Amino acid sequence: MSSEVQENGVPLSPEEKLECITRNLQETLGEEKLLGVLRERDLKVYWGTATTGKPHVAYFVPMSKIADFLRAGCEVTILFADLHAYLDNMKAPWELLALRTQYYEHAIKAMLGSIGVPLDKLTFIKGSEYQLSREFTLDVYRLTSLVTEHDAKKAGAEVVKQVDHPLLSGLLYPGLQALDEEYLKVDAQFGGVDQRKIFTFAEKYLPQLGYSKRIHLMNPMVPGLTGGKMSASEEDSKIDLLDSAATLKKKLKRAFCEPGNTADNGVLSFAKHVLMPLAERHDFVIERTPEFGGRQTYADYASLEKDFADEKIHPGDLKASVEKALNRLLDPVRKHFETPEMKKLIAAAYPPPSKKGAAVDEISPVQLDMRVGKIVEIGKHPDADALYVSKIDVGEEHPRTIVSGLAQLIPQADLDGRLVVVLCNLKPAKMRGVESQGMVMCASVEEPRSVEPLDPPPGSAVGDRVFVDGYASGAAAERLNPKKKIWEKLQVDMRMSADCVAEWQGSSLMTPQGVVRCKSLRGAAIK
16 A cells, blocks of 8 residues: 555545544654655554563554554554563563464454455564664664663653562663664554653654654553453453453443443443444444434444433443444454464463462462451651551451551541552561551552552452452462562562553452552552
8 A cells, every 4th residue: 555545536645644644643743754754755654562461352443543554555564572572571481472473463463354454565573583683782782871770661661560670671671662663664653652651762762873763653542341340250351352252242241331421431432443443344333223213323433422422322232333343343353263273372372370279389369368458547657757657457356557658649638547458468577666567559650759559449348358350269378478579479460451450460459349440540560
């Protein structure tokens, strides 16, 4: 697809291509430069994905934008970032990298095929095909002589797992992603807005290596279809590409979709960012019986959103329409993975975890004794201005004394009397002379420094167990052995989702009443 892209038989102007490229994006860095390139030639852009966990339906959001790029005549490269997957705190074990990369390639190509994107217009490449070259390696060394630890950690704050003692691999991650822009010879990089700090890092440091500053295109963070207000058992926690039609129906039925609520509505957002941009291939239709308004076709998202906000569309009708459209997208993907060869690949790339409790020494979130607690008394530590000393009721005979480093971060009045999540089986430790008998769990970001206590779901009671979805069975350890660093090993995989839901390895932290959240720190580490 080249500059001869046409709309109703008329070639697109540079301004029309710009509109197509940037529609539904949250932010564009370098829009003036982008228009300048389009006035001279087709744009060269790449999108990269680290080959870690299984892609799910949210991947249709960038796929839909890639269709827009091709519609605008862009030359598009898709990078399977296999080395990045390993560098990010070893999210993908080294021995599984090649297999997971194969799975990603099949999944992404099947998704693109399902939305009618011609694969012959795309270039696919693995990071390891050029990131191990002599030239790239030398540039990594050159970059390390310029970048401070502070800048590297800040750049990866929203993408790379944030831990107290980060591995050097995670600090290298932003630099490698910046260099990808030069080695892929592109004008622009496309990604989610959570990549913004890496993009500005690249804009700062590539010119210092003598390379040009690139354009950056950012998608918004779209709420998941299965939002945090859904009833959450493990099988209902996310919509996988290979979920059956029956499973999809069950999950959508439980998805949060409040009448008239257009904010934080994952079902509506999916329609906006995936289904409506594809409407020229399949109209987005609300099917209803005549007495409830009859069949309604929508050609633009604004009309759909207005009718939902005005409660002219019932959530059940919206869900049914999204279900039908989503099944149409997923059917070709499901079919692709039906062969014995593909089933074998899935089993090899994502081997099932060991049975919970099978090994005494297995590190598992089952071992964490997390409970809903209520702060019944709180005051400043007598010898430390940065510390609070709290009495927290966790459902035992007497409240526990817990010391927290929140005194300079959260007003005392905001904590007094509130429900929190407490990790109860850490070894008691003295903090400036006061023994602390647990830890208040919080979402935490370093820059700008911000901390928010985790919020148990409405209806939770003091003493309710907080568990990781899928790990509810089994008893927690009476006390975590500090020598085995069980909490430290589990904590590196705990962070807030794009929907501000607390997660461990992508599975929600929850009570019987629903999922645990924080107020606003998307992507933050949990400490």
